[in-house]
Each structure stands twice: as structure tokens, then as C-alpha cells.
């Protein structure tokens with residue numbers, strides 16, 4: 001079981017510049033993969049193509065063997081959930097509970113099942129204090145957790161988190177850790193797009209680097225964060241521990257404080 005992206009290209013209607021060109025990647029069920037790279041590299045476009053919001057102009061995408069070109073976005077949603085970078089692009093109900101339950105009701109799940117999924121999603125995302133608030137009156141960082149709750153309630157095998165730490169305060173970063181632990185326990189594959197290398201180093205094993213509309217590197221975080229040429233090309237600064245480790249001349253590829261302290 002995997003997401004297989006096979007040599008896809010895509011241009012937005014009306015934009016003569018190609019957004020992604022000949023991109024391939026395979027993401028197995030249960031994997032934790034971060035896609036990194038400078039603005040405009042094609043990261044969001046790639047995941048929107050995976051989520052079937054757009055269809056590639058060339059190439060194919062398979063989700064657990066299903067050719068997405070033959071399906072609608074709604075048909076792929078049970079398999080791949082996408083939490084948008086901007087929650088305002090995603091929310092369309094005037095009530096938090098309605099927003100979380102929209103898909104579950106569309107699927108005509110039992111009231112018991114809907115209740116259980118809703119409760120779990122609220123608990124994990126910490127949005128209980130906002131259940132009576134209009135979604136657009138919830139502070140923006142917390143509104144993002146409402147969109148995460150929607151995806152958790154749907155419970156797809158592949159969860160895409162687009163810039164989850166952007167604009168988050170301490171509360172949000174701690175709550176996101178709870179979400180990440182929950183997804184791990186559930187065995188979900190998590191694909192993130194992030195400019196936050198500390199978050200990437202803490203929660204992801206594999207890193208895909210994109211630049212100039214294509215994948216320029218794909219490997220373990222230890223491999224990627226210790227390749228200065230690749231990082232330079234993608235305009236990415238490695239996590240602090242890697243920078244200190246390299247400056248101190250430590251041979252081991254260090255990516256967390258614990259290991260750094262042990263090796264100093």
C-alpha cells in the first residue's frame with residue numbers, strides 16, 4: 001500500500017510557468033515524510049495533485065493502487081486527507097461540529113460512529129473551548145486545529161499537513177505534538193510541507209527536497225540535513241543541532257539535543 005507519483009507535470013490554468021515537472025515519489029503506508037524546499041518549488045502543487053484537487057497534465061498518481069485520474073477529489077478524500085496551509089481555504093460550515101461532521105454525515109455513518117469520531121478529533125486537537133464559536137471567529141492558529149480535526153475524523157491512511165507550525169504559538173506547537181503522537185499511534189502516513197526544520201527533524205524520518213519544480217533529493221533526514229550542497233540549492237537551513245554538530249566537527253549525524261549533549 002502506497003502513494004505512487006509517476007513522472008507528473010502540472011501547469012495552473014492561465015499561468016504559463018510549469019508548477020511541477022516530471023516529479024516522481026513513492027510514499028508507503030505509515031511513513032512520515034517531509035517535503036522541503038524554497039517558496040515556489042512546487043511542494044503545495046505536488047500534494048494538491050496527490051489529494052486529487054488538481055489532476056496532472058502529464059503522468060499518473062496511484063493511491064493504494066487506485067489511479068486518481070479516474071476518480072473525483074471526494075473519492076480520494078477517504079484515503080488522503082489534506083490540511084491546507086490556510087484554514088480559511090478549507091472551512092465552509094458556520095458551526096464547528098457541522099464542519100467536523102460534514103463528511104461523516106455525507107457518508108451516512110451511524111450516529112454512534114459520528115459521535116465517537118467527533119469526540120476523538122476534538123480531544124486530540126484541543127478545540128473543545130471553541131465548540132460554540134463560529135469557525136471564522138476562532139483565532140487563526142486554533143482554526144488550523146479545526147481543519148486538522150476534520151481530517152482526523154475522516155481518518156484517512158495518508159494525512160497531509162501543509163505548513164502546520166506556521167503562525168503557531170507555544171500552545172499550538174505543543175498541541176501539534178499531541179496530534180503527531182496520535183497519528184503515529186494510529187499508524188497513519190504523514191506527509192508534511194514545512195519550512196520549519198526543527199519540526200521536520202523531530203517528527204519525520206524521510207525528507208524529500210524540491211527545487212526548480214522537481215525532486216532534487218530524497219533520503220533519511222540524517223542524510224539530507226548533512227548535505228550542504230543540496231540544502232543550499234533548496235535554500236534550506238538545517239536544524240540547529242545539525243549546524244552545531246557540524247561546526248563542532250562531530251562526525252555523527254546529529255539531529256537532536258540529547259545526542260548533541262552526549263557527543264560534545
Ligand SMILES: Nc1ncnc2c1ncn2[C@@H]1O[C@H](COP(=O)(O)OP(=O)(O)OP(=O)(O)O)[C@@H](O)[C@H]1O
Nearest residue numbers: 012015017018019038039040041042043044045046
Ligand atoms: N493557484 C495558482 N495559480 C497559478 N499559479 C500558481 C498557483 N499556485 C501556485 N502557482 C505557481 O506554481 C509554482 C509552484 O508553487 P507551489 O505553491 O506549489 O510552491 P511551494 O513549493 O509549495 O511554495 P511555498 O513554500 O511558498 O508554499 C509557483 O511558480 C507558483 O507561482
